[in-house]
Amino acid sequence: xxxSDDPRLVVDNASLHYGALDxxxxxxxxxxxxxxxxxxxxxxxxxxxxLRCVGGLNQLNGGEIRIDGQRVEKPLPMVSMVFQxxxxxxxxxxxxxxxxxxxxxxxxxxxxxxxxxxxxxxxxLKGFExxxxxxxxxxxxxxxxxxxxxxxxxxLLLMDEPFSAIDAQTREQLQFELLxxxxxxxxxxxxxxxxxxEAVLMGDRVVVLAGRPAHVRALRRVDLPRPRExxxxxxxxxxxxxxxxxxxxxxxxxxxxxxSRGRGVRSAAGRK
Amino acid sequence: xxxxxxxxxSLSRRLARLRSVHAGPIRLACYATSLVLLxxxxxxxxxxxxxxxxxxxxxxxxxxxxxxxxPLLGALWVSGELYLVSLALSIVIGIAIGxxxxxxxxxxxxxxxxxxxLYATPTISLVPFIxxxxxxxxxxxVLVSVLISIFPILIGVMEGARSIPNQHLDVAAMFGSSxxxxxxxxxxxxxxxxxxxxxxxxxxxxxxxxxxxxxxxNPDGLAAVLLEGTxxxxxxxVLAVTLFVAAIAVLLVSVGELIERRLLRWxxxxxx
Ligand SMILES: Nc1ncnc2c1ncn2[C@@H]1O[C@H](COP(=O)(O)OP(=O)(O)O)[C@@H](O)[C@H]1O
Ligand SMILES: [Mg+2]
Numbered sequence: 001x002x003x004s005d006d007p008r009l010v011v012d013n014a015s016l017h018y019g020a021l022d023x024x025x026x027x028x029x030x031x032x033x034x035x036x037x038x039x040x041x042x043x044x045x046x047x048x049x050x051l052r053c054v055g056g057l058n059q060l061n062g063g064e065i066r067i068d069g070q071r072v073e074k075p076l077p078m079v080s081m082v083f084q085x086x087x088x089x090x091x092x093x094x095x096x097x098x099x100x101x102x103x104x105x106x107x108x109x110x111x112x113x114x115x116x117x118x119x120x121x122x123x124x125l126k127g128f129e130x131x132x133x134x135x136x137x138x139x140x141x142x143x144x145x146x147x148x149x150x151x152x153x154x155x156l157l158l159m160d161e162p163f164s165a166i167d168a169q170t171r172e173q174l175q176f177e178l179l180x181x182x183x184x185x186x187x188x189x190x191x192x193x194x195x196x197x198e199a200v201l202m203g204d205r206v207v208v209l210a211g212r213p214a215h216v217r218a219l220r221r222v223d224l225p226r227p228r229e230x231x232x233x234x235x236x237x238x239x240x241x242x243x244x245x246x247x248x249x250x251x252x253x254x255x256x257x258x259x260s261r262g263r264g265v266r267s268a269a270g271r272k
Numbered sequence: 273x274x275x276x277x278x279x280x281x282s283l284s285r286r287l288a289r290l291r292s293v294h295a296g297p298i299r300l301a302c303y304a305t306s307l308v309l310l311x312x313x314x315x316x317x318x319x320x321x322x323x324x325x326x327x328x329x330x331x332x333x334x335x336x337x338x339x340x341x342x343p344l345l346g347a348l349w350v351s352g353e354l355y356l357v358s359l360a361l362s363i364v365i366g367i368a369i370g371x372x373x374x375x376x377x378x379x380x381x382x383x384x385x386x387x388x389x390l391y392a393t394p395t396i397s398l399v400p401f402i403x404x405x406x407x408x409x410x411x412x413x414v415l416v417s418v419l420i421s422i423f424p425i426l427i428g429v430m431e432g433a434r435s436i437p438n439q440h441l442d443v444a445a446m447f448g449s450s451x452x453x454x455x456x457x458x459x460x461x462x463x464x465x466x467x468x469x470x471x472x473x474x475x476x477x478x479x480x481x482x483x484x485x486x487x488x489x490n491p492d493g494l495a496a497v498l499l500e501g502t503x504x505x506x507x508x509x510v511l512a513v514t515l516f517v518a519a520i521a522v523l524l525v526s527v528g529e530l531i532e533r534r535l536l537r538w539x540x541x542x543x544x
Contacts, residue, residue, distance in 0.1 A: 056446075075445050079446075083439065085439060087439050087443045089458070090538060090539075092461075092538075101448075104449055104457075134538075134539075
């Protein structure tokens, strides 16, 4: 990490409600330009909502989000998102799904071809260019989703539980592949997950989001060495951090939020 | 868990079998057999019934005579023009209105009730009004035929365009799609299968619509031939024209299916 210049992303006292349902309350965080910040929190607590606001897909009711100093009011071109359910267009083959964003920008054909081919190589999908999404496994579809985001060379990458709909083995494989890709070209990344292990493994910092409405309950710095190797998950530091985050999430809550949190978690589960 | 997996495996196997019935020589053989049975039953029934319902062979003979030097080809020409014009209009107008009703809420609020009123009204009951207002020429007939054939397309497109998953719209927004690009890259490809389903039905309905239009407004074309056969109690020629129309309808629907399959290759898996 370089000594912090201006952060790439600033979320400043973000609040949001859907009708009567308060979802985010005064959430503040920053992401530096070469930093992965994990957002971890129970299902239904508002992680996707927060990420969508950063992406410009939802609007805040209070507070402000700035990317490179620019206020986010609509999706910005230097931001890419990877979706939980891949979000590939079933009528486009894999190559053309990955080329989608560049085509929208009317990038010259030759440059599209060069960049798309490179992205496909990077995520290990060579040979499947002509396959349609339904012919690819979930893991391969998310590789394509990742390539579609990376090919835009974004300054900020938003990941919404990208591996949670994928089987455990493939998930582990993809986690480390994503880390390798990031090592080669580190960018700012906001990595949303409900898995504590994944949050610690990926992040330089872990933001623990919890409560109803959700707020930042804890912020943990992850001082594990990069590149992160597989062996890191058995290191005492990793286990220790995982324990701390677990306690942040489920341990004795502080300042009388017991009741509201208990209710929040239950009602979120009921809504699913 | 395993029981569920086994059940879903057997379900998918059964589904695969169901789908494979739609392909290849088995399907063709079933089709041929049913035709032969139908014609045989017709033959037997006609033989025992006498002049008012002639057997299959007599019908084919009558058909041959009418094609050879009779009025059938000339009539086909007249009706064919009406058919093609009304089908083309149904497709173009049906898609346009369907999209407009789906994507523009105010238009839907103003006009959607009329669509369903018209859909529920038997078109024949409108024929007197149409003739009073528009006369008995070519275009009133087109109007009758369009009113009969447009709804499957219109409603299919409308429901299709309304059901575009948010996930696709999010991806488009995130990559900075303009409204025009959204229509080109998402709305049109997503709606195409719905439109094709409607068009296939309309291909057959426009046939019926053409005959109804001709029947009730200044008969000419195939309807005139049919009407003449009816008034002279020439059941052989009535059945011959019916057979002829049915054959053309089957042919046209097959063409529609062929086009559909080419357009929607992304839906069919490489294996199945
Ligand atoms: N469009 C919406 N309208 C109303 N409520 C919503 C909407 N989207 C999400 N919610 C609610 O907001 C809460 C947070 O949802 P979400 O951000 O998807 O949580 P997470 O991603 O952490 O699982 C949930 O209670 C959910 O039901
Ligand atoms: Mg979510």
